Amino acid sequence: MSKLPNAQTLAKSINYAFPSASWMDVKPVFNPGSFCYPAKEETMAGLGMPHPHTWNPAEEDWNLPENWEEIMYNTLVDKLEKFRSFKVFMDICVRCGACADKCHFFLGTGDPKNMPVLRAELIRSVYRRDFTTAGKLLGKLAGARKLDKNVIKEWFYYFYQCTECRRCSLYCPYGIDTAEITMVARAMLHEVGLGTHWIMDPVSNCNRTGNHLGIQPHAFKEIVEFLCEDIETVTGIKINPPFNEKGHEILFITPSGDVFADPGIYTFMGYLMLFHELGLDYTLSTYASEGGNFGSFVSANMMKKLNAKMYAEAERLGVKWILGGECGHMWRVITQYMETMNGPTPSNMSVPKSPITGTVFHNAAATKMVHITEFTADLIKHNKITLDPSRNDHRIVTFHDSCNPARGMGLLDEPRYVLKAACNNFVEMPENTIREQTFCCGGGSGLNTEEIMELRMRGALPRGNALRYVQERHGVNTMACICAIDRATLPPLADYWAPGVTVTGTHELVANALVMKGEIKRTMDLRQDDLPDAEE
């Protein structure tokens, strides 16, 4: 058994243990809990990814292909040519440090290489050596270094400790977007066969069956039917949602997590109840049964491939536009990349117009896809639904801005507007932790896997810290969000950093408050928990 050091040795060891070695000389240690499991060889082969092979991050030898250096060099040249922004980001950083302390992973780990500026420097130092004159001449003095196997390991370690949340870019005077640098770095690692299981498995499933878990259409339908039974138990209303039906006006797509996982299912029930109450002309699809796009965490091509099925299905079913559920990165892909990748939209589609209020969503003219909180906010604004917020009176609610909708598409006010209509008690978290400045949940961009729970809790500290504050100060007991990954990652975050706070989707709260025609008196909420004043 190891024995505790005595106070003196300890104090000494802590005081003097960390000489200021240059960051280039400090190598990452692959401790369990801080790295993701590698993708399986057969998964990678099945997807046609380059150099599928078996390897283990904790081992010394990663079995890289023999000509890995050449591959990496050529890929770097290719990425520099293809992505203008990447080339610019490589050149213009002045190392002012404005971004340094803005990353949740830096704040939570205290590891300087999680400062966005240093994260980018991991790749920039290599770029500098081969692509800048100063670097070629001066080498390390000009911050340049040679690409070796340890550098590859370092990239894998730190580019999978970036959730591509873009908080850092908000503070950079040049708008350098470290998230895009991470995307390129991950794509480069894929060229030598390095990927993670948690990302590649869903990609492969989604590619085959249409959703991340690889659930077959009939099982998907059966699960939705259970959820409808639950809705009937709570409201007395029977709903039969249409599947794969042609000739409807709208196709509804949401992340599959809303169908398969707690607490997303309550949000999914919320969507169905709202559509039923409106008599909306829509269909679900078992083919496009995944709004999420783990391809976006792999490469531009994979993202494009998985995204394309939304339009393909919209075309096949002949719908006019797509209504999208509460998701994070799905919206980043839609807002920032969909039109360029897979546009123009099929000819049967038109600029989305709410059939209930007549509002035309000009912001979605290019993608033909509307976010459900925009849709619902518009309904509330036009008094088209009746809400009884007092049913949520036992909840003191705060709102977590998911990085992608907040920073990626500027969706800040609609969810708040909807929540305030559905709940009487709404409290904001501190100003420097919400809206554009929101802190990540710590598990975005494919890092929401359980083997790195420890790392996730580090990244979750800044958000958890702000949540804890409003919990103690204002008695907040519910955190709402509009992202399926958040609905998976925030429950452990809350459990660890602010135990007692429940995580909900926004439409779960809407549906709890929604007064429906022909419903029985509500005595419980969608989770089938008794409502506080139900006894009277």
Place this chain on the structure above:
Amino acid sequence: MSARWIEVVHGTYPFDTIGFLRTKKDQFANPVGYRTEEAAKALMDVVFSERPDQEALATAVEEIVRVRAIQDFSPEIAVGVFFALKDIVRKVLQETGEGQEEYLPALLALESRVDALVLMAFGVYARCREKLHQLRVDEFKRQYSQILRLAEKKAEKTDKADSNN
């Protein structure tokens, strides 16, 4: 004394991080630095007051250990920072040159207090680590909740069919 202890805690982080921990004052922009300072305040209470405020102390210890429990520290370093308090007090006494004897009873009492404090921290640490594992299990259950439900229903159906035969 408080500053010295904070220095010890900061010293457990890489060199390039310490400046940030020390200088940034906002509690949301620098949660680790803030929690460390809060803990330092509570510790000074342990050293100087006749009857330290137990509740405030428990909260402060809990808040800082909850952070250290999931950071990349060995358990000894995560919790051991509280032991440093003994060392700091002894050093300060030496430096002030006061007669050690006069302070001996107080010093011994303080050492016991610090031991109790470390035990408290150890308890929090152990609970946090246990929680971490529980989070993984709970997450798994949430992730597959409806698939499990589907499987259960199927099993029920087969059971029924079997018993009807």
